[in-house]
Amino acid sequence: MRFLAAFSDRYLPLVTGADRRGRHRPAPRPASLPLVVASREDAADGVVALRLTAPDGAPLPRWQPGAHLGLVLPSGRTRQYSLCGDPGDRYGYRIAVRRTGGPGGGSDEVHDALPAGTRVRVKGPRNAFPFAAEPSVLFVAGGIGITPVLPMAREAARRGLDWHLVHTGRSRASMPFADELRRLAGADGRVEILPDDEHGIPDGGALLRRAAGRAVYCCGPGPMLDAVRAAFGESGAGSLHTERFTAAPVRDGRPFEVALRRGGEVLAVPADRSVLDVLLERDPATPYSCRQGFCGVCTVRVTAGQVEHRDGRLTEHERAQGRMRVCVSRAPEGARLELDL
Incomplete structure (x- = not known):
């Protein structure tokens, strides 16, 4: 009987997606979702609103107020945009983007390179700003x-x-x-x-x-x-x-250094700047998105040195593996981190 129970625990989920009590597990969400820009409109001066739908018209994953999407742009960059439509609308996601013209170019790319009919991919929805509906x-x-x-x-x-x-x-x-x-x-x-x-x-x-x-x-x-x-x-x-929606100022920062293991460079990180700021100055193509420590796009592996984790998102296992979110996390004053870059 113990053998049969162990067999059912392992075999039934593989062939049916359910456990031995018949309870179906939710299907894993794909890493990204293919969508199409169904329409776009000018929501205000310098602001464009996009409606994103599934290419086949299928319903989209549910979301709650405060949620955001990671929009993968044609350049390959990912930028985070809050959902501003109606959560009850299962067939379309709406985002609105103000053109900023700043470094990184995400907002300019949304305005200039995403006409109606463009195929895109999104990550999420995820929610780092949930609404508790207090009275x-x-x-x-x-x-x-x-x-x-x-x-x-x-x-x-x-x-x-x-x-x-x-x-x-x-x-x-x-x-x-x-x-x-x-x-x-x-x-x-x-x-x-x-x-x-x-x-x-x-x-x-x-x-x-x-x-x-x-x-x-x-x-x-x-x-x-x-x-x-x-x-x-x-x-x-x-x-x-x-x-x-902009990077938070560095608080209680201390200067330290990062060494790029593969590149052989040593870069100084001032007290009032992030590792990401320094990496972007060296290479503007350095991947990033939210600049707040939650999306994970900027995560790198640290091969030597002590990290002051400030993201609140990485698990203890991920930290033990040397993962670091360079947009917010730092090192002790005067220390050096070696990054796998």
Whole structure:
């Protein structure tokens, strides 16, 4: 009987996908998903919104507000973009991308190289900014930071939560989805659109003036997030959840060195810069995506040296294997890491 039980434990899952009690295991998700740009539209000045669908029209994997996709661009680079459509739409993913013209070129490539009909691949959806749907919520978004917040506001309206949303930006013309926000069920009086050229740049206290007793969800540029964090203690808010779409500043950094095992070079890493910054300066084609330690694109193997892991994502086994996410993790002051590069 022990032999039969062991046989069923091993053989049945192989041939049926179920265990000996008949329970089916979920099929593993592929590493990437082929999609097509079904349509694109101008969502605001300098912002393009893409709808991505399966080539055969099949339903797509489910997602929850706050989730993002890793979009594999024609150049081979991967960039992370928040899903800003309706989670109830199983047949299309929507993303919106502002052209920045900055180093890395991801946003320019989305604008210039992805016309309707283009085949692409995506990774995910994944969620590093989940919405817990607390009874009373304040959403704060800066510019293109509205993309993960919009589905949260839609979910809050659907659930009948006590919610309020503040959206700031340079000008009305530059702020996407304002009309869509106003059309949400019960949105009257709940949505504030505050263009800087009309109201000035709000400080953290102004952004959180409705935060007392609420959970706060905030996404936007670094200075706005810093202002919100600074004002959080006196706001009376119950909790703060944030996501930034630019690299976080290095905190408590110390200078150290990295040696490239295959290249033979030794590079200095200043206290206020990341290993990724230094590697990009040497080779602009160095792979990266989120710059926040969660996507894993920039992971390298460390062959010598002690790593200060700051990602919170690698498992202990992966760390023991010498894996390091160079966008956030560092080394002790004056130390040297040898990278398998």
